[in-house]
Amino acid sequence: QPTPVILLKEGTDTSQGIPQLVSNINACQVIAEAVRTTLGPRGMDKLIVDERGKATISNDGATILKLLDVVHPAAKTLVDIAKSQDAEVGDGTTSVTLLAAEFLKQVKPYVEEGLHPQIIIRAFRTATQLAVNKIKDIAVSVKKEDKDEQRSLLEKCAATALSSKLISQSKEFFSKMVVDAVMMLDDLLQLKMIGIKKVQGGALEDSQLVAGVAFKKTFSYAGFEMQPKKYQSPKIALLNVELELKAEKDNAEVRVNTVEVRARGAWPASFSLGHLGLLLQRGQEEMGQPWSSWLSLRSGACWEVAVGCQQWQLHVCLHSLQACGGSIQTSVNALSDDVLGCCELFEETQIGGERYNLFTGCPKAKTCTIILRGGAEQFMEETERSLHDAIMIVRRAIK
DSSP states (O other): OOOOOOOSOTTOOOOOSHHHHHHHHHHHHHHHHHHHTTOSTTOOOEEEEOTTOOEEEEOOHHHHHHHSOOOOHHHHHHHHHHHHHHHHTSSOHHHHHHHHHHHHHHHHHHHHHTOOHHHHHHHHHHHHHHHHHHHHHHOOOOOSSOHHHHHHHHHHHHHHHHTTSTTGGGHHHHHHHHHHHHHTSOTTOOGGGEEEEEEEBSOGGGOEEESEEEEEOOOOSTTGGGSOSEEESOEEEEEOSOOSOOOOOTTOOEEOOSSOOOOTTOOOSEEOGGGGGSOBOOOOSSTTOOOTTOBOSSTTOOBOEEEEOSSSOHHHHHHHHHHHOOOEESOSSSOOGGGOEEOSEEEEEEETTEEEEEEESOTTOOOEEEEEEESSHHHHHHHHHHHHHHHHHHHHHHO
């Protein structure tokens, strides 16, 4: 009696052959059943609660499959094809899952009869080739020369992508917005150059597209209530500098003699060192002009809007950089015209319950921001996912 050689650790399941193939096919069927009812304009949304108790309402196949904690290795491949479809094309994630599961369902009887998998796969390859050829026959080419025709075709693509989503009632409105957004990008069509901000409250139709940069930030410094909230063609300095005051050293002071200040109620002429990073002052001829926020680093030089990106993420600054030009500075000492950006209009405005800073009319605008409005948080997240799908489809069509 030869001793048995154990290669795999104890308890390893080594099932193979036809029963295992059938088991794999059945597992994929279960996954397909989970997303089957979300397909198409009459599809229903799914409410998924994760282990932390966070509820997600979605119609997007990839989102649903990501949130399902799938353990079966064969069923995981279905989740992966949905993810790759989402990354590559953006839409059609439910369709690819259902198609794959349906193909498996059709070959299941052949597997049970003992037909070799290689033969089945060879038949699939032939069928794929035929399908691709048929699609090429019926495809419609996008004519880039005729801008109007191209635009109407892109809007139709976006509307089709949105027709099975939660916001299908407003698909006319959003498809125009999506096409406008993608048209603003440069030739690379980078997805991250379209920012999407969600502001609760208001109706879906209150959503807007900002041709430039928008971010949530309030003017917050002494005397900001008196500041004008709009600037025509300002210069913009992008600073990666701490603008908050730190604890200052004792008895150190800076005397300011160069800028002549005639405004009433001016600050005392001595500032502690903490203020030195940004000397917020500007000579102003008119009496009583609120000047406490003007940033003057040398006499007569005025930078009107300073974007500091210490407080929020650096990507806001990079967005601003793409839109307004200029370059990000790590100090405020040697600011010259070539490192400054510019835009036609800067304004701080109220959107819902938040204050937003909008840079519009940017000369180098290769970026834009969609500000979404709506009711519940889950609803807005689903709207964002739907718009993401539509944006991806339009990008793909342009490419």
